Amino acid sequence: MKFLKNFSFEKIKNGLEKTRANLINKLSETLSGKTIIDEQTLSQIEEILISADIGSMISEKLVDNVRKDLSNYPDKSFDSIKNSLKKSLKSILQNSIVPSDTEQLIHEKPVVILIVGVNGTGKTTSIAKLAKLYKSLNNNILIASADKFRAAANEQLENWAKRVEVPVYNSTSNDPSAVVYDSLNYAKNSNTDIVIIDTAGRLHNQKNLMDELLKIKRVVTNFNKMGPNEVFLVIDGSTGQNGLLQAKEFSKYVKLTGFIITKLDGTAKGGIIFQLVNELKIPVRFIGIGENIDDLLEFDSDSFVEALLN
Numbered sequence: 001m002k003f004l005k006n007f008s009f010e011k012i013k014n015g016l017e018k019t020r021a022n023l024i025n026k027l028s029e030t031l032s033g034k035t036i037i038d039e040q041t042l043s044q045i046e047e048i049l050i051s052a053d054i055g056s057m058i059s060e061k062l063v064d065n066v067r068k069d070l071s072n073y074p075d076k077s078f079d080s081i082k083n084s085l086k087k088s089l090k091s092i093l094q095n096s097i098v099p100s101d102t103e104q105l106i107h108e109k110p111v112v113i114l115i116v117g118v119n120g121t122g123k124t125t126s127i128a129k130l131a132k133l134y135k136s137l138n139n140n141i142l143i144a145s146a147d148k149f150r151a152a153a154n155e156q157l158e159n160w161a162k163r164v165e166v167p168v169y170n171s172t173s174n175d176p177s178a179v180v181y182d183s184l185n186y187a188k189n190s191n192t193d194i195v196i197i198d199t200a201g202r203l204h205n206q207k208n209l210m211d212e213l214l215k216i217k218r219v220v221t222n223f224n225k226m227g228p229n230e231v232f233l234v235i236d237g238s239t240g241q242n243g244l245l246q247a248k249e250f251s252k253y254v255k256l257t258g259f260i261i262t263k264l265d266g267t268a269k270g271g272i273i274f275q276l277v278n279e280l281k282i283p284v285r286f287i288g289i290g291e292n293i294d295d296l297l298e299f300d301s302d303s304f305v306e307a308l309l310n
């Protein structure tokens with residue numbers, strides 16, 4: 001699937017403002033007036049990185065690289081430290097770039113995107129934003145309303161869908177996998193390009209709900225041998241280590257093809273993205289940077305790092 005790169009650098013930068021300001025202000029405070037970057041300063045830098053939720057292991061590695069880079073170059077300015085950090089951070093994210101051949105894998109219509117995650121992370125709103133994005137690329141979209149857990153879930157989805165003028169498939173059945181089954185059949189007969197499945201929020205220790213997720217996956221696989229073309233785990237970017245735990249637990253059940261990290265606009269701890277990618281080797285695909293319909297951006301690792309340390 002081809003995407004519009006719908007981001008402008010300014011938009012990413014604004015979305016990451018809290019994390020960015022936290023990093024940059026603290027770094028410049030620590031470095032101001034220093035001509036020698038001693039070990040104490042380096043460990044201060046490490047603390048600052050950790051405060052943005054970049055994680056102690058990665059932060060230590062980043063500072064090791066700064067130490068090396070500075071010994072090679074006479075210029076010990078703030079800029080060269082930033083450049084060293086940028087280089088290392090980009091290389092972490094490059095470990096999990098989406099293979100460009102995913103496009104070739106997708107030859108049968110409809111493409112099925114399954115959206116999973118715990119409650120309140122932003123699944124439903126991200127689906128509406130995604131639907132708008134995909135629609136703008138001339139795809140016929142159908143959203144399957146398979147959150148049968150929360151009473152008002154369907155209504156919320158319908159409201160969003162109306163705004164982006166995308167149909168929602170719902171049925172009276174209380175069984176989410178039955179809704180998925182019916183929606184896939186409907187999609188096949190209605191020239192739908194992409195089906196996005198909204199699911200109920202669930203925790204890994206809710207066995208019945210996790211089993212339900214497996215059942216949904218089986219229904220999709222019966223329909224299309226490859227199973228869901230994409231399984232996106234939506235993670236609230238402000239939940240720190242919890243997000244990491246969610247990623248580990250969900251990936252035990254379903255093969256995740258990407259993360260959607262939401263609410264980065266509201267946190268100074270956007271550094272969690274580096275831990276997620278580093279530990280799970282699963283790429284971030286979209287980031288949420290606000291509550292408006294256009295506040296979901298396709299993730300671009302270089303722009304993300306540049307915006308963070310701009």
Ligand SMILES: Nc1nc2c(ncn2[C@@H]2O[C@H](COP(=O)(O)OP(=O)(O)O)[C@@H](O)[C@H]2O)c(=O)[nH]1
Binds near residue numbers: 118125
């Ligand atoms: N600030 C901000 N709020 C978001 C973002 N994504 C989702 N939200 C809000 O998070 C709340 C929960 O979203 P919802 O889609 O209902 O979560 P779900 O339970 O996972 O379906 C809503 O109030 C959304 O407006 C984001 O990127 N930024």
Ligand SMILES: [Mg+2]
Binds near residue numbers: 123124153199
């Ligand atoms: Mg929801």
